[in-house]
Amino acid sequence: MPVRMRTALVPFATLPLAACAGRQSALDPQGLQSNHILQTLFIFLIVAAVVWTAVVVVLCVGLLRRKRSADQPLALHQGFERTSGHVVFGLGLATLIIVLGLSIVSYAGQRTVFAKDEHALTLKIIGHQWWWEVRYEDDSPHQSFVTANEIRIPTGQPVKVELESADVIHSFWVPSLTGKMDLITGQKNELQFTAKNAGVYRGQCAEFCGLQHAHMAFAVFALSPDEYGRWRDHENQSATSPTDPLGKQGEQLFRARGCALCHTIRGTLAGGQLGPDLTHIGSRTTVAAGTLPMSSATLGAWIADPQHIKPGNNMPRMPLQSGELIALIHYLEQLK
Numbered sequence: 487m488p489v490r491m492r493t494a495l496v497p498f499a500t501l502p503l504a505a506c507a508g509r510q511s512a513l514d515p516q517g518l519q520s521n522h523i524l525q526t527l528f529i530f531l532i533v534a535a536v537v538w539t540a541v542v543v544v545l546c547v548g549l550l551r552r553k554r555s556a557d558q559p560l561a562l563h564q565g566f567e568r569t570s571g572h573v574v575f576g577l578g579l580a581t582l583i584i585v586l587g588l589s590i591v592s593y594a595g596q597r598t599v600f601a602k603d604e605h606a607l608t609l610k611i612i613g614h615q616w617w618w619e620v621r622y623e624d625d626s627p628h629q630s631f632v633t634a635n636e637i638r639i640p641t642g643q644p645v646k647v648e649l650e651s652a653d654v655i656h657s658f659w660v661p662s663l664t665g666k667m668d669l670i671t672g673q674k675n676e677l678q679f680t681a682k683n684a685g686v687y688r689g690q691c692a693e694f695c696g697l698q699h700a701h702m703a704f705a706v707f708a709l710s711p712d713e714y715g716r717w718r719d720h721e722n723q724s725a726t727s728p729t730d731p732l733g734k735q736g737e738q739l740f741r742a743r744g745c746a747l748c749h750t751i752r753g754t755l756a757g758g759q760l761g762p763d764l765t766h767i768g769s770r771t772t773v774a775a776g777t778l779p780m781s782s783a784t785l786g787a788w789i790a791d792p793q794h795i796k797p798g799n800n801m802p803r804m805p806l807q808s809g810e811l812i813a814l815i816h817y818l819e820q821l822k
């Protein structure tokens with residue numbers, strides 16, 4: 487093949503791999519658990535490929551070496567019968583050994599994936615239609631706080647997530663870190679994972695949970711332990727009150743326009759529980775569970791008409807004047 491043609495083919499040959507890397511891929515594992523899952527997958531894949539190839543080769547040999555039918559097709563050939571008996575017995579035994587072997591591989595993989603570490607950092611994650619409540623619960627209430635749609639964890643430390651649902655069944659899935667686990671009303675499920683490398687990994691609800699299921703994403707930020715400690719101390723603090731007039735107006739409107747009925751901003755009178763905690767909304771990277779990237783424009787678009795962006799979601803459209811909208815955006819953006 488001419489070199490130029492070969493070069494031209496390279497992009498096409500690598501195309502199937504294009505989706506394998508990145509921040510949401512089980513084929514690019516960044517956690518101890520996802521690594522084990524991928525290893526198990528490879529072992530199964532290789533064994534299955536070898537068996538399949540062997541079957542096809544034998545089939546082809548059989549087809550090519552076909553003999554013409556004998557005069558007496560029903561006549562017994564002792565020698566042949568004995569050999570085929572041995573072959574069938576051998577292959578049956580091989581099947582048994584392979585299935586048993588794969589079961590052991592799978593069992594060993596599960597033991598690692600579902601291993602429990604007592605010193606794991608524990609988070610409670612509650613699925614809502616269609617966003618994620620994230621609770622950091624410490625023995626001391628002064629160190630406990632709530633956030634939403636973004637999870638920050640230290641690298642190298644096991645993290646245990648306790649999964650619950652406020653309404654229907656959801657499923658917590660961060661392919662880069664570990665496998666899926668359902669969030670079920672009235673039941674507490676657990677999942678543990680350890681991020682090996684710092685980075686941002688995308689998670690997604692993996693159980694159809696209604697109209698906006700597809701817009702129920704989240705991000706896991708794996709930070710170095712130092713960086714995580716700093717973030718945690720900051721996130722634990724209440725919101726700082728604005729000092730400028732526009733910010734003050736926004737804070738007051740947040741209560742006057744009913745936002746506070748559904749949203750909590752710690753350190754203010756806003757204590758609603760129906761929607762995400764907005765104490766540090768200004769430092770989040772997305773709006774409405776990963777639906778839009780965070781900016782003044784997207785924040786404004788969301789507050790002005792959440793039903794346009796995520797039809798059917800549980801935040802109603804509130805009539806606001808443009809001046810009021812600007813004050814609200816200004817206030818919320820300050821909540822870093």
Ligand code: HEC
Nearest residue numbers: 616617744745748760761762773774775789799800801804
């Ligand atoms: C009836 C309850 C309710 C009211 C009132 C309400 N919200 Fe919400 N809000 C929600 C819910 C529920 C969500 C999550 C929607 C989703 O992502 O599916 C939300 C999401 C948000 C978000 C995005 C949060 C994030 O983490 O991405 C912002 C910002 C927000 N609301 C601001 C406001 C403001 C400002 C007001 C007042 C004008 C307001 N909300 C009024 C229920 C409410």
Ligand SMILES: [Cu+2]
Nearest residue numbers: 656691695702
């Ligand atoms: Cu869901």
